[in-house]
Amino acid sequence: MKLKLLALSILMAFCLSASAAHITGGEMIYDYVGPGTNANSSKFKITLRLFRDNVCSNCAGMPNQVSIGIFSGGNTISFHNVPQTIQFEVPVTTYPPCVQNPPILSYNVALFTFEVELLNNSLGYTAVFQTCCRVNPLQNVFNTSFGNGTGATYMVEIPGMNSISGNKNSSPRFDMGISLICYDKEFTLSFNATDPDGDQLVYSFCEAFAGGIAINANNINPSPPPFNPVPYINGYSSFTPLGGQATINSSNGIISGIGPAIGKYVVSVCVSEFRNGVLIGTHRKDFIVNVADCDFAGATLEPDYFSCKDYSRNFYNLNSSTQNNSFYWDFGVSGRSDDTSVLPRPDFTFPDTGIYKVKLVVNRGQACTDSAVTNVHVYPGFFPGFISKGICTGLPVTFTDTTKTTYGTVNSWYWNFGEEGTITDTSRQQNPDYTYALNGNKQLQFIVTNTKGCKDTVKNTLSIIDKPQIDLAFRDTLICSIDTLQLQASGNGSFSWTPGIGITQLNTASPFVNPALTTTYYVDLDDTGCRNRDSVLVRVVDNVTLIMNNDTTICLTDFVSLGAKTDGLRYVWEPANSVTDFSILNTSASPISTTSYQLTSFIGNCNTTGQMTVTTIPYPGADAGRDTSICYRTPAILQGSIIGSSFTWTPSISLANTGSLNPVAFPVQTTEYVLTVTDTRGCPKEGRDTVLVTVLPEINAFAGNDTSVIAGQPLQLLAHGGSQYTWHPPSYLNSHTIENPIAIFPSEIDFFRYMVIVGTNEGCVDSAYVNVKIFKTEPTVFVPTAFTPNGDGLNDVLRPITAGIKSIEYFRIYNRYGQLVFSTNTMLRGWDGTIGGRTQGTNSYVWIVKALDYLDRPYFQKGLLTLVR
Template sequence: MHVKGGFIHYTYNGAGSTSGTSNYTITITIFYSCTAQGPRNAVYLGIFNASTYATVLTQQISTTTSATVSKTTYNPCMSDPPSICYEIYTYVYTTDLPDISAGYILAVQDAYRTSGIINITNSSADGISVTANIPGTIGGVDYHKNSSPNFLFGDTAIVCYKGPFTYQFGATDADGDSLSYEFGNGLNMKSPSGNASGSAPETPPYPSLTYTSGYSGAAPLGSGVTINPTTGLISGTAPSTTGEYVIAVYVKEWRKGVLMDSVKKELQIYVYDCSLTAATLNTSYLNCGNYTFSFENESSSSSISSYLWNFGVPGSTTDTSTQAAPTYTYADTGTYTLKLYVATSGGCTDSASSVVKVYPGFSPGFTVAGSCYQAPFTFTDTSYVKYGSISSWSWNFGDSDTSSQKDPTHQYSSPDTVTVTLAVTSTEGCSGTVSKTVVVSGKPDLTLPFTDTLICSIDSLPLKAVSDTGVIYKWTPAYNIIHPDSADPVVYPKDTTVYTVTVTQKGCVDSAHVTVDVLQYITVSLPADTTVCATDSIRLDPVSYALAYRWSPATGLSDTAIKYPLAAPASSTTYTVIANLGKCQATASEYIKVVPYPSVTTSGDTTICYGDSAKITAVTTAAHWVWAPDSSLYEPGTLQPVAHPAGSTTYLITVTDTLGCPKSVSDSVTVAVTPKIVVSAGDDTSIVIGQPLQLDATANQGITFDYAWTPADWLSNAYIYNPVATITSSSVDSITYTVTASTAQGCKGSAALTVTVYSTLPDIFVPSAFTPNGDGHNDLFKPIAAGISSLRFFRVYDRWGQLVFATSRLEDGWDGTLHQRLQPIGAYVYMIEAVDYKGKIIFKKGTVTLER
């Protein structure tokens, strides 16, 4: 059976029946859900010594009273009102207890909680411990003659998710003692799974429940809900997740400033999916960055149908909005009163107001001076505020020390890397925080602009060290140095010397070194004279320890004052460099000869027929050349080779010279090849005298051709691709026509077909036998057509009537097989039906003999 909460109240009745005892009536109130199942007829009360936790008494108590409490009336402006129902059982027990200085702990336990409670983990495995304390002697004063506070009943308040609510957990005290209220941890059992309902309570102390992230005993409904410590009224904005939550409220009883005891009331309340028509705003709105605000009703009510916002600009009639979540930009700084009016379609209304503060122009900041832990760091506030002024400072120096001064100093105890944070607040209420990482060193900061340099023996050199304010400088050795106790001495060593600077600040010491290499003189050299191709550039490459360079002439140079300029002379030029190391100087020159690139020009781009050749030509000033590809060239070592490519080819000639420009130059020539002309005149055929025969020549697609047929005898037109041949002479047995297809470039291709002419009427001639033995003679059985335009069918059957061959193509014949198997020697029946060129049907039937 799942318990939803409860509390214990006791009443002091006077002295007990025996000396040294007191009589108490203990009332246990347990809350159950109206839908919970299981026995409720009795509970076990445990009474324990409050100091030693020893068991004083264990008593089973039967039900004294029970009642059902439910919500019957609802605010008419609430949407989706929930059903709320509790069964409240009371168990009353009166007993005498010895008057002991330790006092007592009263406890009742149940092993079962409701599963799925939002704000605690694994609630189905948790139990509940309901407790109260009877005081004993405190500070030498006996307080056992006391009755505990008694909680008021108000447990049918409705809590809608994300909505404002109040929930009364107040109590009264018969003795007139002062009461205070606070949230606390709900109490579990030590072993819920091993202690079923109806068992004697475990001995205290009892463990706290484990709360989920975002919740705790002190904030059981999150940070938006608080309890009034004087009245016990719980109020705030409900969580956004619907479901059941555990709340434990401890009421503490005070008498003349002495805390005597505490009584805990624990209850599982439900946050429902409902809403109340409400206008709810934040307490105030502040913008320290700009003039624009975004407002919305903080109530989650879904029944609101209209909104009216007034942004509080004095004298303005346009500072309103009917949007649910408006954005408004104020024209000036200041403090304004924001008002919101909401209404539902059913007539429910509500309103709220708040303060809006507009003070843009606020930015926190600070600077830090210091580096060594043995000297104080100085922190300076640099925060910017346009309106008002900074009114408070809160420094956290990253080592547990703090300050509220504007510009504090702080000394660290040891080297460290810390995060320093400054939080500032302005007189207008703006606040902000800024953090910086500060390195606390064991020595002062010390940097040198350079640590290795070069001078000439007749020069002097200023040195420089940068460190913290207030450090003491000392440079060593004291050799040829001016102002060795300053940050920037001047040195003039005659030999290479390593100078060391030491800085000291209140016990912190650091040092650094700079090497001054000294040369007695300098030299400069350039590579040997060289050549460069015209329009190209070359990097000048002097060898020297000099630190300054000056080149001349400037013509063709990328920069005349750097060590390695880029030279691109238009003509042969001698470049001179003057190299300086301080006052020491040296000079060198280099002659750069400019040589033109070799030239090459090709000609001969042409188109040839497949199989033909063409001469290509190149003209060059170079000494050497090479053609590529050269596999289809005759005499590729000449400047006029003959090309005979199989397909279109681009030939590249690359030339090089011996005059000093080593780079190659190329040009190309293309020989396009017309594809091979492939012509078809059609298959050989047969006709009868006077039968028109349609010829049809074809050639490569995508190319335009001229056609010529020979001989021209009997043709309707010998110069088209599809003339009609009509042979009317009986003296012609056969004729072979040749067709030639020609392109505009003269490329040609030819094909021929033979026409056999029969001096008969249109007919089909069928051989009487054939020999399919693969010798190339008479291997196929097929009809010979004369004057036939189409074959409807040609079929061959064996002697049992099985079809062994069929076709409708005149050029096809039977090879004496069926399914690739040789058929036996013997007679076969054929049937033929065809249509002659005049449209007449010709049918023939007979036998043929297969021989091998």
């Protein structure tokens, strides 16, 4: 059972996959046959044309039978299973010569024809076929529906008895040919139709319809109208199915333009059938057009060119093929042979006005040649323009055409006034009025032509407001009763001021006023009927009010704020050179002595003067003394002096007697001591000074390690830690004032001790000692016979003791098994009684030493020792 279900699933997947790229296009037509066999009926022959792309992998084949429904007024009349009548190949228009990368265009069309007898009625009938799927993917239509792409509905409407034709009419039928369309190349594609009754035909792009409920290629009864249009995408629509550069001729159904991007496009064309000017019905064809990545040489020009600014213009081939290898232009100037060019984009200046026939030949005398001819209308002096009057909403704005033309006359106008949210903001009058409902910047467009074919567009931005803007220099001011003031307003339009009391030139933007009392003056601005109002308050006083800040006391050299409260409008401080800004109300100063400052406050020609005194008190004086340096762990006596009433020293932690101006400092590191002074004379701020006590580095005197020599052996002493040295006592030394004297001891002495005093350039000193043991033997290495490494600090390490020895080549210790347990060539280095970190027990060991004595003679000795635990 599972295997059967699996096989069924695979078969269904194959069927659905095969239908994913199925029918390429379709058209339904009808022919009136004659009266029906029943009373009040008619016979019609209905034919469905289905197109299939033969260049299609994994596509379902053409169906052998289709289901066609007949509907009237939303009611189902009948369904018909119609077998395929015939199938043949669709003719393809001959490709241009030398086309590169041409696609394979191969389509079949199948006809499904049947006759049906229908009762005559007023509503008419609709014959419908629906399929699940279109070729997938599509550039201009979004693919929906069960993974197989948007479906299709092909239908035809049979008019009712109310039609001018009664119902004795046959529908138009479209040509079935197909043409090559290359990306970014000029093309033509025929959707021309013929009508058996000779009716007038008018063509247009129209909506293509999606499929009904079908989800695969199986035969299914169609759904009744109405039908949903396909969902257009990527900026395409039913009216621009091939983009903005492709149009349809309404007279012959020829689509022409520039090929859009590579891909497949749903194109639906409607042809409206008129008889004696009355519409009988609309017929449609739905077809998927293929745009290929192909290229071909060619010459393409606009039908007409217009040179309306001057006599010159630039030309270029609209066909940008890489196969256009050469160009030959003839600009059609009669009687001249130099009116040619071989440039791809030539500029040419015509000698006079008129219409010139310009010809372009590409690949002249070569393979893949082509030519094009156009008319160039040369009528310079066409300068479009306009002016507008009015700026407010709710009031008419007048637009006046100012276009100038030297040749011909201006004959058409098109205005787009840029009002958003409406489609009635246009006019074809020469000088229209338009009333705006909304404020904002309006993007105007004015298209104008003349009788010589010149056409141009003027774009401009018009700011629409609800009232004209009034700009005032001030809205509230103060004057003295004896003064005259000029008011200042600006804006576009006519000004008028009220009330007319104490005012002159009241119909100007800047009148003069001298009211006796406080008055509000109103200004009205009229810009072509657009009005606004604003006001200025003029306050009138008889004198100037001035209240100075209180006198104050400051510390000498400080800044002080100067100010007052006043209703004045202009200010002058004196003395002017001692304040930061003498012309503002609140300024500052730094007087060098007690000073009285005067402020004069003005309102026009009225003024009042006030005074503010600033008393200066010197800062408290502090002198912490000169910086000094001291030796490590020595004191320094500070030397302070003050002008003030009290003082403090900080930091106090390393000072003794901080209540004195001469405290003793004991810093352990370089320290800054701050002397702070206060006073009671009126300056509340502190006076401060700092003294730096630098602590010199500690002297680490060293006289060398204790040592031993034999009598008569020179001993090199070496001290360090300073820059000056004195040895005591000076006995047996070659010099007692250097760091490295040599001592030679006589045999009468067993022991000697030296002290060395180490000093620095700053005068700091320290001392150290060295002990010397004098042996009266030959050069010898002494090794103890036993040691006790028990960690008590006594005799824990066995060291060789040298006398008269210059250097040790080696000192070695072996255990009773001959194992080397210790070795060194460094004097005073010894064994701690361990082997590899492990403590050794009581036992006997052999030692061997080899050395050089102070006379460079070899020395060798060996012996026994005992480790005691």
